[in-house]
Amino acid sequence: MYTPGADALRKSIDRMLTEANARLSVGKTTEASRSYEKAWQFADQLIEMLDDPEERRALSIRANEFRQRSRALHLKGLMDMGRVKPTDEIEADDKVYTDEEADAQEQQILLLIDDRPRSIDWQSIGGLAPLKEELKFHYGLAMAKLPEGLQIEGWQNIMFYGPPGTGKTLLACAIANKLNATFFNVKSSQIVSKWVGESGKLISTLYRVARKMTRDGRPSIVFIDEFDALCKSRSQEGQLYHQQMLAAILAEIDGFASKGRRNLVMTIGATNRPWDLDAAVLSRFERRILISLPDEAARAAIFQIHLGGKGIPIDERSMPYKRLAKASERLTGREIARLCKEVTSRMVAEMNPEIPELVDKSLSAIQNYTIRVRPLKRTDFDPVLAKLVADTSLEAEAHYTAWGQALSEGRVPVE
Numbered sequence: 001m002y003t004p005g006a007d008a009l010r011k012s013i014d015r016m017l018t019e020a021n022a023r024l025s026v027g028k029t030t031e032a033s034r035s036y037e038k039a040w041q042f043a044d045q046l047i048e049m050l051d052d053p054e055e056r057r058a059l060s061i062r063a064n065e066f067r068q069r070s071r072a073l074h075l076k077g078l079m080d081m082g083r084v085k086p087t088d089e090i091e092a093d094d095k096v097y098t099d100e101e102a103d104a105q106e107q108q109i110l111l112l113i114d115d116r117p118r119s120i121d122w123q124s125i126g127g128l129a130p131l132k133e134e135l136k137f138h139y140g141l142a143m144a145k146l147p148e149g150l151q152i153e154g155w156q157n158i159m160f161y162g163p164p165g166t167g168k169t170l171l172a173c174a175i176a177n178k179l180n181a182t183f184f185n186v187k188s189s190q191i192v193s194k195w196v197g198e199s200g201k202l203i204s205t206l207y208r209v210a211r212k213m214t215r216d217g218r219p220s221i222v223f224i225d226e227f228d229a230l231c232k233s234r235s236q237e238g239q240l241y242h243q244q245m246l247a248a249i250l251a252e253i254d255g256f257a258s259k260g261r262r263n264l265v266m267t268i269g270a271t272n273r274p275w276d277l278d279a280a281v282l283s284r285f286e287r288r289i290l291i292s293l294p295d296e297a298a299r300a301a302i303f304q305i306h307l308g309g310k311g312i313p314i315d316e317r318s319m320p321y322k323r324l325a326k327a328s329e330r331l332t333g334r335e336i337a338r339l340c341k342e343v344t345s346r347m348v349a350e351m352n353p354e355i356p357e358l359v360d361k362s363l364s365a366i367q368n369y370t371i372r373v374r375p376l377k378r379t380d381f382d383p384v385l386a387k388l389v390a391d392t393s394l395e396a397e398a399h400y401t402a403w404g405q406a407l408s409e410g411r412v413p414v415e
Helices: 006-025 029-049 053-076 100-110 129-143 168-178 198-212 239-254 279-283 296-306 321-327 333-351 355-361 363-367 378-387 394-408
Strands: 157-161 182-187 220-225 265-271 287-290
Touching: 006 029, 006 053, 029 053, 100 198, 129 168, 157 168, 168 182, 168 220, 168 265, 182 198, 198 220, 198 239, 198 265, 239 279, 287 394, 296 321, 296 333, 321 378, 333 378, 355 363
Parallel strands: 157 265, 157 287, 182 220, 220 265
Antiparallel strands: none
């Protein structure tokens, strides 16, 4: 799990201070104390991420003020565990949640904010050129200014499906990077709870926090991996267990909370088992896109990303990228990355046999040592390639293609 980024922490601090003032205005002293305490905790995390000494010093002073304010309010001992109800002036997303359970849920959701997209660009993804252009256009359309009276919508919700390791997460990260979006990286295991109703609450909290993050005009992207684990077809087992969670997801993807204003919360789902998805959920996604195994040109580009792009030399007279691409048929991008890592590791071990001895010697000895490398040759790749068996079988690949064809022809039921 990734630590929330500096921008997200600053926004969280501001939100906690606003929340503290709102709680004080209605006499919720103990709850305001808790908001100041969370502001102090967020500030403490942010201090660790800052490089500028002056900025760190200034924030340390503020953090100390937040902590003192929290303690002062706590000592007043005024307890009122009621909630402030939404009114005409206060939207549902601005409700002051005064119980510890709701606070804990929001803290849990904030930890899903992922800074990884900042380091991932379109060039980080081998192949898929037509799809990249399509994604740029439709997400740009969703953000561009519209003339008065014109209603044109880009994609709000898309679903990537296909074999594991084909780049579904990387595509979502690249979109978030180029839109400068707040990126919520959600695994099903992080929001599925054994307690009845708890998962539905977490999903509602997830989208509520995502909407709050859009108030500065930046979009939020909610990326949900393993989507099939959350929204299995209601014809399968576990209907009662998933009912509340399914209802929460349907309501949030529909964007009911954003009716009447532009919705800057976008949902990207990813699944390796699209045929298990509930039909009602599947219908909410404007586009369902198969991310298939990379073709030869894409595989050559992926090898270039994981070798040449990382400064690892390769003897192209002995093993050019085109030959690597031909020798790696049916491998996914993830498998190619793993192959490159193994081949590079073997070469580095060969060129630097003294590393274990230096580790035993002292920390300074290994820190002062410079790693030696040499160009990778065909003889480095052949033993590894000979052992590889593609993770995706021909039958599995055909299944994805057949399901996608059935969907386009209306033979897959959607509601």
